[in-house]
Amino acid sequence: MATSLPRRVDRLFGIKDDENPRVEPNSEPGDGIYLEAEPTTLEFFQEHLPTADSVRSYIRSLLPFLGWITHYNLTWLLGDLVAGITVGFVVVPQGMAYALLANLPPEFGLYTSFVGFFLYWAFATSKDITIGTVAVMSTIVGKVIIRVQEERPDLAADAIARGLALICGAVLLFIGLIRFGFIVEFIPLTAIASFMTGAALNIASGQVPNLMGIKGVNTRAATYKVIIDTLKGLPTTRLDAAMGLTALFALYFIRWFCGFMARRHPKNQKLWFFISTLRMAVIMILYILVSWLANRHVKKASNAKFKILGTVPSGFRHAGAPKIDNDLLKAIAPDLPVSIIVLIIEHIAISKSFGRVNNYIINPSQELVAIGFTNLLGPFLGGYPATGSFSRTAIKSKAGVRTPLAGIFTAVVVLLALYALTSVFFYIPSASLSALIIHAVGDLITPPKQVFQYWRVSPIEVIIFFAGVLLSVFTNIENGIYLTVAATAALLLFRIAKTKGRFLGEIKVHSVPRSTLRGGTESVVLPSDASSRDVFVALDNSDGSNKEIRVDQPYPGVFVYRFSDGFNYVNSAYHLDYLTLYIYSKTRRTELDKFAKLGDRPWNDPGPRRGQAAYSEELAARPLLRAVVLDLSAVNYIDVTSAQALIDLRDQFNRYAAPNKVEWHFAGVSNRWTKRALVASGFGYSDGSGHNVGLASFSEDEEKATTDPKDDPLIAVTVVESGVTQATSSVNVSGEETEESKAIGAAEESISPIATAQTASTNPRQSSGGRVVPVYGVNRPYFHVDLATAVESAIRNASGNA
Structure with missing residues (x-):
């Protein structure tokens, strides 16, 4: 395949692939691999430059x-x-x-x-x-x-x-x-x-x-x-x-x-x-x-x-x-x-x-x-x-x-x-x-x-x-x-600059008729057909959720953060400062006694007074920082300032968690240019060791490299009929074996959870002729279709590395 213009520009300026990772999508329909393409600068201009149809429409709109x-x-x-x-x-x-x-x-x-x-x-x-x-x-x-x-x-x-x-x-x-x-x-x-x-x-x-x-x-x-x-x-x-x-x-x-x-x-x-x-x-x-x-x-x-x-x-x-x-x-x-x-x-x-x-x-x-x-x-x-x-x-x-x-x-x-x-x-x-x-x-x-x-x-x-x-x-x-x-x-x-995101916890909810709750303070017996699912609400109940409900963090050392009103140069510092201070207050360094000498400690972390223990029991009991899951469903665009702030925070957390590295998972990214900005900043890819920085782990012929299953991030897939992709109707995040997984046979553990497509004439639960294909590109495994999948993937890797 001919070398693309972006790669020729990279070579001209001496930019290495690991500094600006790109994957040229060349998968064919039906080969089981979907590589997501980045939007190009040419696409940007094509989207914004007027076409002949838009010019005609503009002229007609002048005389309604x-x-x-x-x-x-x-x-x-x-x-x-x-x-x-x-x-x-x-x-x-x-x-x-x-x-x-x-x-x-x-x-x-x-x-x-x-x-x-x-x-x-x-x-x-x-x-x-x-x-x-x-x-x-x-x-x-x-x-x-x-x-x-x-x-x-x-x-x-x-x-x-x-x-x-x-x-x-x-x-x-x-x-x-x-x-x-x-x-x-x-x-x-x-x-x-x-x-x-x-x-x-x-x-x-x-x-x-x-x-x-x-x-x-x-x-x-x-x-x-x-x-x-x-x-x-x-x-x-x-x-x-x-x-x-x-x-x-x-x-x-x-x-x-x-x-x-x-x-x-x-x-x-x-x-x-x-x-x-x-x-x-x-x-x-x-x-x-x-x-x-x-x-x-x-x-x-x-x-x-x-x-x-x-x-x-x-x-x-x-x-x-x-x-x-x-x-x-x-x-x-x-x-x-x-x-x-x-x-x-x-x-x-x-x-x-x-x-x-x-x-x-x-x-x-x-x-x-x-x-x-x-x-x-x-x-x-x-x-x-x-x-x-x-x-x-x-x-x-x-x-x-x-x-x-x-x-x-x-x-x-x-x-x-x-x-x-x-x-x-x-x-x-x-x-x-x-x-x-x-x-x-x-x-x-x-x-x-x-x-x-x-x-x-x-x-x-x-x-x-x-x-x-x-x-x-x-x-x-x-x-x-x-x-x-x-x-x-x-x-x-002011509201944009001071917008405050929320750390989320996980609760299990059941869908029942409102009349079920008429018993007041008495115990309620849920109907046998009441469905249950995991949802995410604010840990501090600041979103108006019932304070009687116990909201738990999904997994020790895994933090879920939802941006409430965009992420841009105006509020990036406010968001990330809050995120940093909160995570530091809930976790500890991997090496508690990293600074053996008093003079080696930084001025802003002077440690205990002379004669006191290097660290308290409460600090030692805190979990290590494993992963950060960002819900970007409210974010439509990431600018240079906010992207750089996210890079700096990643490096800061990696130093904090050294010699381990912190995983970054993203959910709800619906804008391709936002994905491109994150990819250009080193997010969304896997380096083969389970850490989503650097190049995607693909060989020359784009076959997936062998990795440890515990470090293989989960991706959402769907079942398609006759080569035509249908809309995703549900996502199973329970981790249990489902009818869908039985239908597709012995699917790998890394290809779960499975989102099945409902069609007018065929029930996927009973179908045996469907193909399993990824919803998003497998070259970007840390971009997830929803928050549940992102959290499950982060927990899976964190528990495997514990």
Whole structure:
């Protein structure tokens, strides 16, 4: 066989085989030998480089509507039409109200809403989400405009907002196109809930002065300052309070009444839902009428008896390419991170939530493409940053939306409002718009019941939640976002770094019906057919197992350790330090009096005082260190740092157990690259003396070398029919003779335990024509298919060498 490229590289650099052991698999099916091949660097690149099929799939994924638009039908059309028009009645007043939050004229809210609804459907993977103006993003845009204009008063408010939308859209579109949507998973639910709650409190408190007609309050200050200034200004309340408070009361009353009637009359639940949904439009129409009656002779908004919206120009008066220059980029640069985070948080969190509720899965990367494209093109029609809206998405979902195409019908409603209803908008009371905003953001506040659930799951995250809310209240929303994201990231890193594995012991369990245990403290007689098996639980019962159960170490000097949450450069030292200290406390050196002279002892092991015995009876009674079994079922990847730490620990234990060597067994290794890392570090192989370091014990023709049976590690095998491997269904670890072993004849002791394969037509227990083949490669006998096999193999070798 031709020399492989890795071996040629080894020879080129003078690397000996025993420094980098490899076995070239060349076994043929049916020859009884299975040699497991290492994954190669070429395979790595083949797995990660795009193929022609993946490129075609990527292109198709950019336009998801192609997968469902050809199946569009009248039923879907009716559902989309109803949902789209319903949302349209909500988005028109909300859009204008949120534009005022952004320090922009009300028409900009309609521009932004139109673009979001008109464009999103083509890129959507969510049928429920609605893209447009939202309260939180509008508030941030308003603060950005105020800050920038303080430094650059020559920059127009709409130019700042449109420039911010354009840059944010370009960034989000890029992230989506490279399919990095997974970054949204780094923002946990706690941070989202804290941000939403803090922002809702900030927005609601900022709208109260306008609701009450109180002047002189800086609504862009910290929330607590706004509340204090509002309380101080209560004596100056004007007539606006009548238009605001009554509107706010009416909104909440209608919602409560519709919910009450829906519960009382479930058959009419849909009717009451639509009435509740239309409450915003109904209240706006009612208060426009009241305002018209009070101000019908007024020609200027400033002469009205209470503050009204004023002139709203019809059509797209601000369409055109936004002006972006270096000065504008420098001015908005500090606010880009928080703006991008908010756009991502609101949209992805809402779309994922409604996807789970309505039984479909969104593609976060594609959703970033959608909002990126919307914000990239929106500024050309006058739009400012837009993202998903919680309230309108909930309405759209409950209204029976069938496809993302419903957004087109909402866009038509917004378009009609822009061209046909702008003269009516002149009379909208500003206090009523403030009531609408307070009513909308109230749903963003996390209810106490939800916070209590967080507390039951993770108390430390509730502390982060309140820290973010308080920081938002006493400083600003941006600081609250940064704190919660940074704190949860730090918590994640801390948990990874301080993750603690467990030493396991062995117990025998029986599978019985729960009713068997109803005898309480009385003795229980197990059914005759109760099956038993050996399982592994924490020696110290830290996994919640019953402390009445006696958990024994599998064998003196054999230690079983389970990694609980990965093994990497962050936590490798913590894991291995704990493993070392524990094993040293439970074992002794092979040579107790190894240091004959006092000066030969290391400084960190000075031994007993002068005149005392060299070692105690308790120490002499401890077992020798024989083997370490590592359960890597929770480990997906091993990096260079953790692999080197494991090598150092192996060498340390070998010095501790000298002249013996410590065996290392591995169970649950499911990643081939993890196996390769361990093999490259000298683990998993046998050197012919029972120690799993160095080369595999195979001759040139790959026949298994003769070894002492007591040093031959057990491997799991399976019975196959007609040369086709079947799935393993059970593993016998009892060490007793089984029906399977009888079926395969005089199998060697080293080829046990046997895992048999169940087929639909043949029972392996009764079959005599099957072949016994290894589950994993025989060239890596110290990688085991499960923990039971690994422990049994370690015990077998330890007892044989005792």
